[in-house]
Amino acid sequence: MPARPRALGALVALFTAGYLAPYLLPTLVGRLSTGLALSTAQAGLIGSILLLGSAGAGFVLASRGRRVDPRRAARLGLLAMALGYGTAAASGTVTPVVAGAVLGGFGSGTATAVAAAGIAGRPDPHRAATLGLLGVSATAGVLYLSLPHLGGGHALPFAAIAAAALLTYPATSRLPVPTDHHPDAPREHRAAPLPHRRAGLVLAASILCWSMAQNALWGVSGRIGLTRAGLTEVTLGLVFAVALGAGLAGVTAAGALGHRLGRVAPIAAGTPLIALCVLLSSSAEGPYSFATGEILWNAVYPVVLSHLLGLAASLDPSGRWAVLVGAASSLGVACGPFTGSTLAQTTGYPGMGVALCALLLLVAAPMTAVARQAAGRPVLRGRFRAVGTRSHSVSAHSSPAGV
Numbered sequence: 001m002p003a004r005p006r007a008l009g010a011l012v013a014l015f016t017a018g019y020l021a022p023y024l025l026p027t028l029v030g031r032l033s034t035g036l037a038l039s040t041a042q043a044g045l046i047g048s049i050l051l052l053g054s055a056g057a058g059f060v061l062a063s064r065g066r067r068v069d070p071r072r073a074a075r076l077g078l079l080a081m082a083l084g085y086g087t088a089a090a091s092g093t094v095t096p097v098v099a100g101a102v103l104g105g106f107g108s109g110t111a112t113a114v115a116a117a118g119i120a121g122r123p124d125p126h127r128a129a130t131l132g133l134l135g136v137s138a139t140a141g142v143l144y145l146s147l148p149h150l151g152g153g154h155a156l157p158f159a160a161i162a163a164a165a166l167l168t169y170p171a172t173s174r175l176p177v178p179t180d181h182h183p184d185a186p187r188e189h190r191a192a193p194l195p196h197r198r199a200g201l202v203l204a205a206s207i208l209c210w211s212m213a214q215n216a217l218w219g220v221s222g223r224i225g226l227t228r229a230g231l232t233e234v235t236l237g238l239v240f241a242v243a244l245g246a247g248l249a250g251v252t253a254a255g256a257l258g259h260r261l262g263r264v265a266p267i268a269a270g271t272p273l274i275a276l277c278v279l280l281s282s283s284a285e286g287p288y289s290f291a292t293g294e295i296l297w298n299a300v301y302p303v304v305l306s307h308l309l310g311l312a313a314s315l316d317p318s319g320r321w322a323v324l325v326g327a328a329s330s331l332g333v334a335c336g337p338f339t340g341s342t343l344a345q346t347t348g349y350p351g352m353g354v355a356l357c358a359l360l361l362l363v364a365a366p367m368t369a370v371a372r373q374a375a376g377r378p379v380l381r382g383r384f385r386a387v388g389t390r391s392h393s394v395s396a397h398s399s400p401a402g403v
Helices: 003-023 025-035 040-067 070-090 094-120 125-150 155-174 197-218 221-227 233-260 264-282 287-315 320-374 383-390
Strands: none
Touching: 003 025, 003 040, 003 070, 003 094, 003 125, 003 155, 025 040, 025 125, 025 155, 025 197, 025 221, 025 233, 025 320, 040 094, 040 320, 070 094, 070 155, 094 125, 094 155, 094 287, 094 320, 125 155, 125 233, 125 287, 197 264, 197 287, 197 320, 221 233, 221 264, 221 287, 233 287, 264 287, 264 320, 287 320
């Protein structure tokens, strides 16, 4: 039926708009630093505040569960993005920029949460999330190529995100409405207990640290490229665009392999590989090593992220764990810019890379354990033992994003 592809397109568009701010974080932090005469740490703090608003929206919506009308929530989120980021774009002083970033971040988190819940309820969440990651990677890649040629300052990237929100707004009319979203629906059905709490909490805590480590580097990658690798802003934008193109290729390959790739291997092998790329990028002293680290990192990162989001979706087809894990990821993303800029100022970029690499290697084990459990191999004790059989039909494939 035509309604299903139309609904999928709306979810992908909403996912793309919600994740665009985290994907543009390096240029946002870099342009805030130069445009408002802020230190790296101060600009990183504004980026963290933006993403903290995004995480807060996810936790608020997750707590409300099925009581949320996805169309209304998506529209409010997109309007908040347009107003908040538009205000930040039009302002030249710190206070209104911060206020606009907070409001826009809350809108981004709302859009992402609605998209995550909708994706979790689809027959093939892996395909839907893969399309979403493809959409945001392609959009961010185009912006990284075009923004350096349109002028400096922080106004352009903020305005681009606000415009993306407005362009996405008409698609909200095609969002699916849950069949049980009705005031007369049985209360016990709407408030069903959250399943697989142990595994979900382990996954949420792990992905918080996983996202924080990577976005700590992503938030200062622009500064590394400009100050250590000796790139111009135009060349840096090209590197980021190629890196996001590599991410497109990685996600496309993962989607094509589907269930043959499994879920355990991408998480277990992909996270240590990402850790090595983080180490390479942070210690780069020339353009080639920096570009190599960024491109390889961005090729692997969305592949692992798609499987982590799909793993969360498999824990609860109603989408509650998908929203909660997504919010935990946004919280980690929010802590990333400030963490990275603070570490860079105190230990230098290479020291920051060592710390982040160690953290990624540390969280690889619990995330792999949850993935193995979902694949039907007992690792964690408790109620999660049933996931391998009950949720296999939800995401038998390797599974499904600024931030």
